[in-house]
Amino acid sequence: MAGAPLHKILTVVWAAGGASAAARERTQAAAQLAADMKAEFAVLALGLGTGTVAPALAVAGANEILVSEEEALQVAPGEAGLRAIERACELTGADLVLLPADSLGRDWAPRLAYRLGAGLVTEVTDWSLAAGRPIFERLVFGGKAIATMVVAEGRAVAATRPGAGRRDAPPPSGRGEVRALGLPIPLDPLWPRVVRRQSEEREGPGLDEARxxxxxxxxxxxxxxxxxxxxxxxxxxxxxxxxxxxxxxxxxxxxxxxxxxxxxxxxxxxxxxxxxxxxxxxxxxxxxxxxxxxxxxxxxxxxxxxxxxxxxxxxxxxxxxxxxxxxxxxx
Ligand SMILES: Cc1cc2nc3c(=O)[nH]c(=O)nc-3n(C[C@H](O)[C@H](O)[C@H](O)COP(=O)(O)OP(=O)(O)OC[C@H]3O[C@@H](n4cnc5c(N)ncnc54)[C@H](O)[C@@H]3O)c2cc1C
CATH class of the missing domain: 3.40.50.1220 (TPP-binding domain)
Structure with a gap:
């Protein structure tokens, strides 16, 4: 039996240094879902330099933009990011959290779902709606079949792949109100840290960005x-x-x-x-x-x-x- 409709969507984007095409697209897809569900919609932008991304995310449909630029996000993005997301869930009362199905999001999703007592769907490729709750699609058997999944009751966490929920008509611009998350995240010496960053040498756009x-x-x-x-x-x-x-x-x-x-x-x-x-x-x-x-x-x-x-x-x-x-x- 379907549970109560969901009312508040929070999507999380990594926006260090600017709103990438991927971050804008994720925001746009989530904003469209929120419009279809008649739900409130907020974006949590993580990373140093996120203060500048508001206009781009607003154009993509974000109403409320929470930003966290804590240094710990650079050094220990897995642990610090999880704490920031939990805090954003508290502040917004989100009952549907959309995370990217990338290496960080795959780390966050099950841990966040456990902490929120929420249902979890991973590797989401698309969605539709029934009675105010999303029906998620994910590819199974190496892409040979599509499984449809619902979180029947309570809060939901979904890790979504690039292109999930993409629609032809973009949603209208959002209000773009920026709010600092206001959560100091002291670095715990026991957290796994990034010890080295290596960028791929590539001419032109990367695969995540390329049109x-x-x-x-x-x-x-x-x-x-x-x-x-x-x-x-x-x-x-x-x-x-x-x-x-x-x-x-x-x-x-x-x-x-x-x-x-x-x-x-x-x-x-x-x-x-x-x-x-x-x-x-x-x-x-x-x-x-x-x-x-x-x-x-x-x-x-x-x-x-x-x-x-x-x-x-x-x-x-x-x-x-x-x-x-x-x-x-x-x-
Ligand atoms: C667990 C698992 C995970 C996998 N993960 C991936 C994955 O992430 N990504 C992936 O790609 N594969 C993955 N594979 C492998 C996948 O099953 C295929 O073997 C692989 O994708 C085949 O690559 P291909 O199409 O380049 O080669 P082939 O299947 O050998 O196809 C080559 C094609 O080139 C065409 N061709 C030949 N000569 C010419 C020519 N002169 N001009 C034009 N066309 C020509 C042929 O007609 C043929 O269709 C995975 C397999 C397993 C079991």
């Missing part, structure tokens, strides 16, 4: 294929991705891998080149708005998921496509 991703698979036949895909990605202002087969072959770094054991991405455009379309790959890119497949096998499973498909050898198609994009761009 266009050009991804290569085993069908490229070797590492040099990625140089050709790089030309196309650069022409489109996009990023390079890879299938696990290409990564296992050593043609692309592991950080480029898309899929069940790689990254989940949700770009506007995903171009899959020489990728067969295994469910374990698709689980990482199914939230792309448009998938284009280039494959020499007309029966490749990727064509069942692609909006546009080109049957042929990538060696012919990709250079022609790159030239056409450059010509259009420079026109």
């Amino acid at each position: 266009v991703i050009v991804s290569g698979g085993r069908g490229l036949g070797g590492p040099e294929g990625f140089a050709r895909l790089g030309d196309l990605a650069a022409a489109l202002g996009g990023a390079l991705g890879a299938s696990r087969a290409a990564v296992d072959e050593g043609w692309a770094p592991a950080t480029w891998q898309i899929g069940q054991t790689g990254k989940t991405v949700a770009p506007e455009l995903y171009i899959a080149v020489g990728i067969s379309g295994a469910s374990q790959h698709l689980v990482g890119c199914s939230k792309a708005k448009t998938i284009v497949a280039i494959n020499s096998d007309p029966d490749a499973p990727i064509f069942d998921y692609a909006r546009f498909g080109v049957v042929g050898d990538w060696r012919v198609i990709v250079p022609a496509l790159t030239a056409a994009v450059k010509e259009m761009r420079d026109r």
Whole structure:
């Protein structure tokens, strides 16, 4: 039996140094859900420099923006972040908390649910509504099936993947009222700390941010294929991705891998080149708005998921496509 409708949504974004595209998109999806549920909506922005993100988050639909810029969030984001989120739940009375299903969010979600006595759904890819409570979707069996899950009663915590809840029409701008969380978070010497940060060297946008991703698979036949895909990605202002087969072959770094054991991405455009379309790959890119497949096998499973498909050898198609994009761009 369905429980009482939920009334207050809190979403958590990591916004150190600015509101990333991912943070804005998460805010927008949560704001839309709040509008559909006729619920109140607040965002907790975590990290140093979050004070400046209010205008961007307000445009994305945030009414109330709680900010925490505690130093401890940099040093021990797992523990300090959890305390900040708990405090934000107290302040807002949130009964639905949306966390990102990234490495930090996956750490926070079960611990927060336990502390709040809330039900938990993880790896959420989309949602709908019934009687004021969300019905969450998550992919199961390596992306071969969708499970629908509800937290039938009481508060709910959901860890949501990139692109979850994305709708075509963005919600109206929110009020954007900023409030400091007001919780000092002293660093506990027993907390696990970040000892070193290493950024991936990459030209152009990262996979989390990119509006266009050009991804290569085993069908490229070797590492040099990625140089050709790089030309196309650069022409489109996009990023390079890879299938696990290409990564296992050593043609692309592991950080480029898309899929069940790689990254989940949700770009506007995903171009899959020489990728067969295994469910374990698709689980990482199914939230792309448009998938284009280039494959020499007309029966490749990727064509069942692609909006546009080109049957042929990538060696012919990709250079022609790159030239056409450059010509259009420079026109
Ligand atoms: C537990 C588990 C987790 C996994 N996690 C992931 C994951 O995170 N990400 C992932 O990608 N995979 C993952 N896999 C592996 C997955 O099952 C597939 O094996 C893998 O995705 C296949 O990669 P591929 O499509 O590049 O290669 P293939 O399946 O070998 O496909 C190559 C494609 O290239 C096409 N092709 C060949 N030559 C050309 C040409 N000249 N021009 C155009 N097309 C050409 C072929 O027709 C074919 O369709 C996982 C598997 C398991 C069991």
